[in-house]
Amino acid sequence: MKNLKLGIFGFGCVGQGLYHVLQQSNSINSEIVKICIKDLNKPRSLEAAYFTDKKDDLLQNEGIDVIVELIDDAEAAFEIVSTAMNNGKSVVSANKKMIAEHLEELLELQEKNNVSLLYEASCCASIPIIRNLEEYYDNDLLSSLEGIFNGSTNFILSKLIAGGQTYDEVLKEAQDLGFAESDPTLDVEGIDPKYKLCILLFHAFGLVAKPDDVFNYGISKINDFDIDYAKKRGLTIKLISKCRREGDKIEAYCLPTFIPIGSVLSQTSNEYNAVVLESAFSESQLLYGKGAGDKPTGSAVLSDISALNHDYKYEYKKKAKNEGKFELCENFDMRLYVRYNGSSPDFNDFESIEEKYQSDRGNFLVGTIKLKKLKNSRWLKDSTINTIVLN
Numbered sequence: 474m475k476n477l478k479l480g481i482f483g484f485g486c487v488g489q490g491l492y493h494v495l496q497q498s499n500s501i502n503s504e505i506v507k508i509c510i511k512d513l514n515k516p517r518s519l520e521a522a523y524f525t526d527k528k529d530d531l532l533q534n535e536g537i538d539v540i541v542e543l544i545d546d547a548e549a550a551f552e553i554v555s556t557a558m559n560n561g562k563s564v565v566s567a568n569k570k571m572i573a574e575h576l577e578e579l580l581e582l583q584e585k586n587n588v589s590l591l592y593e594a595s596c597c598a599s600i601p602i603i604r605n606l607e608e609y610y611d612n613d614l615l616s617s618l619e620g621i622f623n624g625s626t627n628f629i630l631s632k633l634i635a636g637g638q639t640y641d642e643v644l645k646e647a648q649d650l651g652f653a654e655s656d657p658t659l660d661v662e663g664i665d666p667k668y669k670l671c672i673l674l675f676h677a678f679g680l681v682a683k684p685d686d687v688f689n690y691g692i693s694k695i696n697d698f699d700i701d702y703a704k705k706r707g708l709t710i711k712l713i714s715k716c717r718r719e720g721d722k723i724e725a726y727c728l729p730t731f732i733p734i735g736s737v738l739s740q741t742s743n744e745y746n747a748v749v750l751e752s753a754f755s756e757s758q759l760l761y762g763k764g765a766g767d768k769p770t771g772s773a774v775l776s777d778i779s780a781l782n783h784d785y786k787y788e789y790k791k792k793a794k795n796e797g798k799f800e801l802c803e804n805f806d807m808r809l810y811v812r813y814n815g816s817s818p819d820f821n822d823f824e825s826i827e828e829k830y831q832s833d834r835g836n837f838l839v840g841t842i843k844l845k846k847l848k849n850s851r852w853l854k855d856s857t858i859n860t861i862v863l864n
């Protein structure tokens with residue numbers, strides 16, 4: 474087996490998690506040569522000789538075979554990852570934003586330089602979903618993929634629905650535990666899970682979807698009225714990312730969704746993530762595991778490093794098979810709950826409205842709307858209006 478020499482960018486939550494899992498795993502033949510961080514003055518748990526703030530100490534170092542990119546800045550990450558591949562180094566990354574935004578360029582860089590880029594930790598952290606989509610679901614019978622792709626919002630929703638804490642208190646707790654990104658907007662507005670959905674859309678169906686083309690709506694407006702609505706009806710609320718194939722069209726979105734208590738996804742709590750896959754013959758299958766945190770994420774990075782020891786590359790088989798076959802579709806009906814107080818939604822946007830409720834505490838409607846109409850509606854941006862999918 475090879476003895477891979479690693480250059481690691483980032484020694485925050487995931488970088489330190491990787492260090493710990495590398496120390497405790499004796500099955501992987503690799504060694505850390507250097508770690509590049511931003512601030513050399515921060516106290517570190519390792520000897521100072523490991524650290525540098527100069528990226529070329531890693532990128533131009535001929536003694537390093539593999540760059541492990543674990544930083545929280547997607548633009549800097551893209552530059553690091555591109556330079557590494559152009560210098561003939563394979564790369565492991567956990568950076569979903571960077572990967573989702575630059576998918577096509579990253580494919581070209583791999584091909585041009587005959588190197589491998591692996592990024593299992595970027596989607597649902599410890600859950601081995603990408604390699605499963607590449608290797609196991611290596612056929613065209615997959616019809617849908619949905620789940621809980623963001624550990625911090627799932628943690629926040631689980632705690633909020635359990636009661637006794639405010640939104641700000643649970644957000645702070647998620648950040649202190651290392652589950653929330655440094656900028657919580659990416660999590661709570663559903664942007665982080667959308668990046669993961671774009672990556673999974675590619676590995677599931679071979680479709681390259683730009684993050685701007687996939688609709689996301691977050692959990693930051695959920696209030697006690699919405700939680701009471703759920704509780705009275707035996708439901709809970711989860712931030713669900715979903716893609717579904719309908720002929721040659723693919724429906725995809727990331728939206729808060731009411732889920733029946735007792736269903737598989739309702740039992741996925743706190744920082745856990747889950748992915749439910751539907752395919753023609755195996756029918757429904759579930760992958761479940763920790764979607765955030767230092768060691769769970771570090772373990773997925775370790776698994777990619779181990780795969781590089783065996784010269785593993787994603788073959789992107791669905792891309793080759795389905796090139797130009799599928800397109801994103803927004804012209805499909807969704808059943809929604811819309812809660813409003815001051816302003817009202819535009820009722821004309823709905824295909825049909827099956828229920829309207831008014832009270833001193835708040836109003837809601839349940840109706841059917843096309844995703845395209847919902848996405849383009851101005852009323853959805855109003856701070857007093859919230860929406861949740863009702864299946």
Ligand SMILES: NC(=O)c1ccc[n+]([C@@H]2O[C@H](COP(=O)([O-])OP(=O)(O)OC[C@H]3O[C@@H](n4cnc5c(N)ncnc54)[C@H](OP(=O)(O)O)[C@@H]3O)[C@@H](O)[C@H]2O)c1
Pocket residue numbers: 482483484485486487488509510511512513515543544545546549567568569594595598651652653654655764765766767770
């Ligand atoms: N946290 C999770 O549970 C989780 C799960 C899955 C994926 N991820 C992804 O993993 C990546 C890292 O997340 P994290 O939570 O570990 O972030 P973090 O705790 O904020 O750590 C970021 C690290 O990157 C370093 N850094 C930032 N910009 C840099 C640059 N230009 N050059 C060199 N080093 C730089 C920082 O240096 P200093 O130490 O000097 O500040 C710090 O060590 C992100 O892409 C994130 O989306 C995280």
